[in-house]
Amino acid sequence: MIKRVTFRNPWLPYALLLPQLAVTLIFFIWPAVQALYQSLLVEDAFGLSTEFVWFENFEELFADPLYLDTFWNTVVFSFSVAFASMSLALLLAVMADRTIKGATAYKTLLIWPYAVAPAVAGVLWFFMFNPVVGINAYLLRGLGYDWNHYLDGGDAMILVVIAASWKQISYNFLFFLAGLQAIPRSLIEAAAIDGAGPFKRFWTIIFPLLSPTTFFLLVVNVVYAFFDTFGIIHATTEGGPAGATQILVYKVFSDGFIGLDLGGSAAQSVVLMVIVISLTVVQFRYIERRVEY
Amino acid sequence: MAELHLSGVQKIYPNGYHAIHGIDLGVADGEFIVLVGPSGCGKSTLLRMVAGLETVSDGTIDIGGRVVNNLEPADRDIAMVFQNYALYPHMKVYDNMAYGLRNRGMAKDEIDRRVREAAGILEIEPMLDRRPNQLSGGQRQRVAMGRAIVREPSVFLFDEPLSNLDAKLRVQMRVEIKRLQRRLGITSLYVTHDQVEAMTMADRLVVMNGGRAEQIGTPIELYDRPETTFVATFIGSPSMNLLEGTVAEGGTSVALDSGASINLPDPRADLAGRSVTLGVRPEHLTPAADGSGMTLRLDLVEALGADTLLHGHLDGDERRLVTVRLSGHFAPGQDSVQVAATDAVHLFDRETGGRI
Numbered sequence: 001m002i003k004r005v006t007f008r009n010p011w012l013p014y015a016l017l018l019p020q021l022a023v024t025l026i027f028f029i030w031p032a033v034q035a036l037y038q039s040l041l042v043e044d045a046f047g048l049s050t051e052f053v054w055f056e057n058f059e060e061l062f063a064d065p066l067y068l069d070t071f072w073n074t075v076v077f078s079f080s081v082a083f084a085s086m087s088l089a090l091l092l093a094v095m096a097d098r099t100i101k102g103a104t105a106y107k108t109l110l111i112w113p114y115a116v117a118p119a120v121a122g123v124l125w126f127f128m129f130n131p132v133v134g135i136n137a138y139l140l141r142g143l144g145y146d147w148n149h150y151l152d153g154g155d156a157m158i159l160v161v162i163a164a165s166w167k168q169i170s171y172n173f174l175f176f177l178a179g180l181q182a183i184p185r186s187l188i189e190a191a192a193i194d195g196a197g198p199f200k201r202f203w204t205i206i207f208p209l210l211s212p213t214t215f216f217l218l219v220v221n222v223v224y225a226f227f228d229t230f231g232i233i234h235a236t237t238e239g240g241p242a243g244a245t246q247i248l249v250y251k252v253f254s255d256g257f258i259g260l261d262l263g264g265s266a267a268q269s270v271v272l273m274v275i276v277i278s279l280t281v282v283q284f285r286y287i288e289r290r291v292e293y
Numbered sequence: 294m295a296e297l298h299l300s301g302v303q304k305i306y307p308n309g310y311h312a313i314h315g316i317d318l319g320v321a322d323g324e325f326i327v328l329v330g331p332s333g334c335g336k337s338t339l340l341r342m343v344a345g346l347e348t349v350s351d352g353t354i355d356i357g358g359r360v361v362n363n364l365e366p367a368d369r370d371i372a373m374v375f376q377n378y379a380l381y382p383h384m385k386v387y388d389n390m391a392y393g394l395r396n397r398g399m400a401k402d403e404i405d406r407r408v409r410e411a412a413g414i415l416e417i418e419p420m421l422d423r424r425p426n427q428l429s430g431g432q433r434q435r436v437a438m439g440r441a442i443v444r445e446p447s448v449f450l451f452d453e454p455l456s457n458l459d460a461k462l463r464v465q466m467r468v469e470i471k472r473l474q475r476r477l478g479i480t481s482l483y484v485t486h487d488q489v490e491a492m493t494m495a496d497r498l499v500v501m502n503g504g505r506a507e508q509i510g511t512p513i514e515l516y517d518r519p520e521t522t523f524v525a526t527f528i529g530s531p532s533m534n535l536l537e538g539t540v541a542e543g544g545t546s547v548a549l550d551s552g553a554s555i556n557l558p559d560p561r562a563d564l565a566g567r568s569v570t571l572g573v574r575p576e577h578l579t580p581a582a583d584g585s586g587m588t589l590r591l592d593l594v595e596a597l598g599a600d601t602l603l604h605g606h607l608d609g610d611e612r613r614l615v616t617v618r619l620s621g622h623f624a625p626g627q628d629s630v631q632v633a634a635t636d637a638v639h640l641f642d643r644e645t646g647g648r649i
Binding site: 184186187189190191192193194195196200204205208209211 | 344346375377440444
C-alpha cells in the first residue's frame with residue numbers, strides 16, 4: 001500500500017525535484033559521460049591532438065601487469081580493511097552491549113574516530129609508525145621487528161590497512177551495536193537454558209542473527225576501501241613503495257594527473273564505475289530482501 | 294520429575310529495590326502452580342530466579358533435592374516457555390527443538406526420536422521443516438512447548454505464555470497446556486496476570502502482591518476463603534464488593550456506613566463494635582423484596598446473556614461502587630433495585646485488610 005501524495009499545481013513536484021536533479025546531472029551524470037567518452041580517446045598531455053581509438057585503452061589496461069597488480073592490491077587491501085574493521089567493531093560492540101556503567105560515554109568515545117578526516121587519520125598512523133620517530137616503530141624494534149614502510153611493501157600495506165580500518169571501526173561499531181540490541185534478550189536466555197555457553201551462544205545464535213548487518217557492512221566496507229581511502233593513501237605512502245599500496249582509485253589519480261594519460265585514466269574510472277554499480281546491485285538485490293527474518 | 298522448594302527467597306536489586314520479600318513455597322511432584330498478581334508484583338522475577346536468569350539474594354531454591362542457587366540455568370534441569378516464545382528465527386522448527394539436546398551432546402537418533410515424539414504430541418509434524426516466521430501464533434506457541442518437552446526436564450517454567458495470543462486461541466491453548474502437563478506429569482510453575490487463566494489451570498495458586506505471597510491455596514480455597522482484601526478483590530470476576538461498616542452489638546450483623554445492615558450467618562460476638570470491611574461477591578447479592586434489603590441506585594446495566602451485571606452504589610454511600618451479578622435477564626427501565634446478601638459474606642480488618 002503506497003500512499004500517493006497529490007499536488008495541486010502539476011509543476012510543483014518537478015520544481016521540487018529540480019535542484020536534486022540538477023546536482024545529479026551536473027556533478028554525477030555529466031562527468032560520468034565524459035569519462036565514458038574520454039576512455040575511448042587517446043590524447044597528448046596538452047590536449048593538442050585527440051584520436052578516437054575505440055577500446056584500445058581497455059585492451060592496453062588489461063594487458064598491463066602493473067594494472068593487474070593494482071587490482072590484486074585493491075582486493076587484498078579492501079578485504080583486509082573490511083575484515084579488520086568489522087571484527088574489531090564486533091568485538092567492541094559485544095563488549096559495549098554488556099556494559100551497564102558508563103555505557104553512553106563509552107559509546108560516544110568509540111564513535112569519535114569517524115569524524116576524523118581520512119588524510120588526518122593517515123598522517124596520524126604515519127607518524128606513529130615512522131621508522132625514525134614513531135612510537136609504534138620503536139616498540140616493534142623493541143620486539144625485534146625492523147619496521148620500515150618506506151622500504152618494505154608489506155609494512156606499507158599493513159600501515160594503510162590499519163589507518164583505513166581504524167577510521168571505519170566507529171561506523172561498523174554503531175551498526176553492530178544496533179544489531180545486537182535488536183536481538184531479544186529472551187533468545188539469549190532461552191539459549192542459556194538450552195545449555196549453550198557464552199561462546200556457543202555467540203556463534204550459534206547471536207552471530208547468525210547479525211548476518212544481515214554483517215553482510216550490509218561487508219558491502220559498505222568494501223566500497224569504502226575501494227573509493228574513500230584515497231586520502232589515507234595519498235597522505236601516507238602515495239601508492240609506494242614500488243606500487244605496493246597502489247589501489248585502483250589511486251592509480252586513476254596518478255596515471256591521469258601525474259602521468260597525464262587521460263584516456264587510460266578514464267578507462268580505469270569506467271572499470272571502477274562498473275565495479276561500484278555491481279556492488280550496488282548486490283547490495284540492493286540481496287540485502288534489502290534478506291534483512292527480515 | 295521433581296519437587297520444588299522455595300524457602301525464604303528474596304530478591305534485592307543492586308539499586309536497593311526489594312522486589313521479593315521472602316517467599317516460601319513447596320511444590321509437590323507433578324503439581325501445577327500458578328503465580329498470579331498484578332504487573333510489578335514480582336511474579337516474573339520469582340520465576341526467573343527459579344530459572345537461574347536472576348540471582349537469588351537470600352533464601353534457597355531446591356529442585357529435586359538439590360539446592361540450585363548457584364547453578365547455571367542449563368544445569369538446573371528446567372525448561373522455560375517465554376512470553377514471546379523466544380524461538381531461534383534462523384533455525385527450522387526441528388533445529389529449534391533439537392538445539393538444547395545437541396548442546397548436551399545427545400546421540401543423533403535419540404534427538405530425532407524425541408523431537409518427532411514431541412512433534413507428534415503437539416501435532417506440529419508437518420511444520421518441522423519450516424522457520425518460526427512461517428508459523429502462526431498458535432503454532433509458534435506449540436513449538437515453544439515442544440522445545441521445552443523434548444528436554445524432559447524436572448520442572449517446567451511458563452512466563453505468561455498465552456498473553457500474545459488472541460482470546461479464542463488463548464482459551465484453546467490453555468486447555469492444551471493443562472492437558473499436556475497432566476499427561477506428562479511434570480512439575481510446573483506458571484506465571485500469569487490473568488486471574489481466569491490462573492483459576493482454571495492451577496492445582497494451587499500463589500497470589501502475589503508487592504513482592505509477597507498474599508495467599509497460597511487451591512482456586513476454590515482462594516475463592517471461598519480469601520485471607521486478605523487484596524486476594525478477595527483479585528480472585529473472581531467481577532471483583533468482590535467491599536463495604537465499610539461496624540459490627541453491631543452481639544455480633545449478629547454489620548451496620549454499614551451507608552446506613553444499611555447486613556446479617557452475619559455466624560454471629561461474631563467477639564467482634565462487637567469493631568470497624569470492619571465486609572466483602573460480598575457480586576454473585577452473592579440477590580434481589581430482595583421491597584423494604585427488606587439495601588437500595589442499589591443503578592448507574593449501568595450490562596447484559597451478558599446468561600447473567601446480568603448491575604453497577605451502582607448503595608443509598609447513603611455515593612463513593613463506593615457496588616456490582617451485582619444476577620442470573621438471567623433484568624427488566625430494563627428501573628433506576629434502583631433492592632438487594633440482600635446471602636450467607637457468603639467475608640469480614641476483614643479495616644486497617645490491615647486481613648481476614649477476621
